[in-house]
Amino acid sequence: MHRYHPVVATPLTDVPASLGADGVRRLYRLMLLTRLLDERLWIVVRQGKAHFVLTGRGHEAAQCASALAVHAGSDWVYTYYRSLGAAIALGFTPYEIFLGVLGKAADPISGARQLPNHFSSRRLRTPTVSSSVATQIPHAVGTAWATHLRGEPVATLCYFGEGATSKGEFHEALNVAGLHRLPVVFFCENNGWAISVPLAEQVAGGSVAARAAGYGMPGVLVDGLDPLAVYQATDEALRRARRGDGPTLIEATCLRLTPHSSDDSDAYRSDDERAALAARDPLPAFRDRLLAAGLIAPDEPERWTDEFRASLLADQDRADALPPPTAERARRWLYQEPR
Numbered sequence: 297m298h299r300y301h302p303v304v305a306t307p308l309t310d311v312p313a314s315l316g317a318d319g320v321r322r323l324y325r326l327m328l329l330t331r332l333l334d335e336r337l338w339i340v341v342r343q344g345k346a347h348f349v350l351t352g353r354g355h356e357a358a359q360c361a362s363a364l365a366v367h368a369g370s371d372w373v374y375t376y377y378r379s380l381g382a383a384i385a386l387g388f389t390p391y392e393i394f395l396g397v398l399g400k401a402a403d404p405i406s407g408a409r410q411l412p413n414h415f416s417s418r419r420l421r422t423p424t425v426s427s428s429v430a431t432q433i434p435h436a437v438g439t440a441w442a443t444h445l446r447g448e449p450v451a452t453l454c455y456f457g458e459g460a461t462s463k464g465e466f467h468e469a470l471n472v473a474g475l476h477r478l479p480v481v482f483f484c485e486n487n488g489w490a491i492s493v494p495l496a497e498q499v500a501g502g503s504v505a506a507r508a509a510g511y512g513m514p515g516v517l518v519d520g521l522d523p524l525a526v527y528q529a530t531d532e533a534l535r536r537a538r539r540g541d542g543p544t545l546i547e548a549t550c551l552r553l554t555p556h557s558s559d560d561s562d563a564y565r566s567d568d569e570r571a572a573l574a575a576r577d578p579l580p581a582f583r584d585r586l587l588a589a590g591l592i593a594p595d596e597p598e599r600w601t602d603e604f605r606a607s608l609l610a611d612q613d614r615a616d617a618l619p620p621p622t623a624e625r626a627r628r629w630l631y632q633e634p635r
């Protein structure tokens with residue numbers, strides 16, 4: 297018994313050619329997997345198995361769709377702590393993410409030395425990032441400058457929130473990128489909140505995209521709840537960068553459907569505000585759009601949900617069975633080793 301029975305399928309007219317129908321199905325599956333992993337990670341914290349988690353619920357459309365436009369393993373990507381969906385779409389596995397969240401020695405990102413979800417991988421060309429807000433932005437510009445000097449036809453994509461655009465690093469980095477027409481795409485996920493500080497108290501002028509004009513680059517405002525629009529905008533900006541036409545600043549409007557982190561009470565938002573956000577959740581909206589277009593079958597969302605839930609539980613158990621790092625490792629790489 298399924299709830300969805302589209303009678304007449306209406307074709308989607310805005311599927312980007314480079315994504316295609318298969319790409320659209322893949323995008324929905326990635327968003328769904330990200331959401332189910334996200335929910336699982338918060339349960340793991342409530343179970344007392346992990347001390348902290350920070351996810352991107354409500355950002356899945358912006359994150360998964362933009363990451364699908366990356367040439368993974370060739371382009372460079374700087375994520376931030378909220379980039380769970382981008383990480384999954386780039387090729388990090390849920391098992392790897394459980395290893396970090398559960399603080400296991402086998403965590404491939406940092407051996408559990410960093411906070412969870414500070415994604416890095418040599419294979420995926422995602423350099424390590426700091427928890428310090430906005431520090432990845434000048435790093436991304438440095439990477440773009442290096443690839444530019446070497447004449448490599450690759451782009452660098454850099455993710456951050458709108459709160460990060462108040463930091464000096466953002467302005468310095470965009471100035472250098474604009475000045476030298478570097479192959480970098482700045483991707484701002486604007487969820488309206490920097491922890492408890494609303495956009496109106498954080499971003500002078502009220503628009504992130506408009507700031508691009510001051511740095512001599514295009515600023516693109518995109519609906520971050522519409523995965524196809526996000527894919528199109530990011531794909532175009534990355535192509536521009538790869539062919540040597542310079543940087544772009546994209547502002548994708550998103551929703552933060554959870555507290556800032558598992559350590560945040562969310563007390564500064566009312567129940568009514570949270571309910572209004574939940575009603576605009578991008579995941580069921582995209583599902584219904586694809587069902588109506590006949591791009592996914594009526595039974596697929598539920599079937600995929602069951603499959604993903606089972607595989608995530610198996611991943612969690614497999615990761616949970618492994619040991620934590622040894623105490624001796626805590627100081628390694630911090631001080632010079634005794635000779």
Ligand SMILES: Cc1ncc(C[n+]2csc(CCOP(=O)(O)OP(=O)(O)O)c2C)c(N)n1
Binds near residue numbers: 378456458487490
């Ligand atoms: C330099 C610095 N200042 C403050 C913090 C504490 N902090 C962590 S996340 C965050 C909010 C950032 O908001 P935003 O950039 O909008 O991203 P979001 O978390 O909303 O995705 C702050 C203030 C920090 N990590 N680093």
